[in-house]
Amino acid sequence: MKIVISGKGGSGKSTITSLLAMDLIDRGYRVLVIDTDESNYGLEALLGIAYSQELMDHLGGKKAVGEKMKAAFSKGANEPAIPIFDKSWSIDEIPKECLSTKGSLGLLQIGKVKHFGEGCACPMGGLSRDFLKNLRLGPKDIAIIDTEAGVEHLGRGVAKGADLVMAVLDPSFESIRLSGKIREMAEEAGKSAYFILNKVEDDAAERMMKALDPKEIIAVIPRNKEIERLGLDGKPLGPNVDGVSDITTFVLRSMPGA
Numbered sequence: 001m002k003i004v005i006s007g008k009g010g011s012g013k014s015t016i017t018s019l020l021a022m023d024l025i026d027r028g029y030r031v032l033v034i035d036t037d038e039s040n041y042g043l044e045a046l047l048g049i050a051y052s053q054e055l056m057d058h059l060g061g062k063k064a065v066g067e068k069m070k071a072a073f074s075k076g077a078n079e080p081a082i083p084i085f086d087k088s089w090s091i092d093e094i095p096k097e098c099l100s101t102k103g104s105l106g107l108l109q110i111g112k113v114k115h116f117g118e119g120c121a122c123p124m125g126g127l128s129r130d131f132l133k134n135l136r137l138g139p140k141d142i143a144i145i146d147t148e149a150g151v152e153h154l155g156r157g158v159a160k161g162a163d164l165v166m167a168v169l170d171p172s173f174e175s176i177r178l179s180g181k182i183r184e185m186a187e188e189a190g191k192s193a194y195f196i197l198n199k200v201e202d203d204a205a206e207r208m209m210k211a212l213d214p215k216e217i218i219a220v221i222p223r224n225k226e227i228e229r230l231g232l233d234g235k236p237l238g239p240n241v242d243g244v245s246d247i248t249t250f251v252l253r254s255m256p257g258a
């Protein structure tokens, strides 16, 4: 099961990614978290795990990967493909230098923007898409893909290899508006989009539900002061956050063969 987590900036994508990962691990699954956000750091702190080498650096760096993408494209491929992905990879085949682990949790980062004027992040998008498409999972493996804010990852086709697209919506007009675009783009990839209402207080959930199809809402996570505190201190998130088990239940019900 491969799950893409989308949503607007600051809606709680990385927080939900981390909470869901920890809950699935508690239920006996092996979880690979893939950090495809090329700009933001911090997922490792939420998970209480160190970052390892970026996959991009392992493959020779952004310039080298970008050149391979361009070469593949000029051969007439429909879309830029990175030739290294000529076979599928299991979690165990991910280069050890690139995988941080803690028990049944693995964290892989695709690559970050590091220098002023280094150019666009297209190679990160292509690498994320091809990695996900070629990732082979076992029956007790779940991959959760944390993405950058907005819909660029959908525009780059990252969701192509995913089984589920879940968007995190905070109580804002921007989130509700973006949910329509995410639904539309997920449908173009042949997937359904599901929504998690996050940071909800007072009557916000009720008001958000009026603007959404209730069938698409899989969980409501209240605004949680402990999450805010841990986030500010850069400390790992804890278990038993209200509403997270609803996401887990939905994911497990959607597993192939469930």
Ligand SMILES: Nc1ncnc2c1ncn2[C@@H]1O[C@H](COP(=O)(O)OP(=O)(O)OP(=O)(O)O)[C@@H](O)[C@H]1O
Pocket: 007, 008, 009, 010, 011, 012, 013, 014, 015, 016, 037, 040, 147, 148, 149, 198, 199, 200, 221, 222, 223, 224, 225, 227, 228, 229, 231, 232
């Ligand atoms: N349920 C919640 N209650 C309170 N605070 C929350 C909740 N969920 C997330 N936050 C806080 O909101 C902020 C943004 O969360 P997070 O970094 O997970 O968002 P994001 O969507 O990944 O952001 P970005 O688009 O920058 O990657 C953080 O300070 C986090 O602690």
Ligand SMILES: [Mg+2]
Pocket: 013, 014, 015, 037, 040, 146, 147
């Ligand atoms: Mg994030």
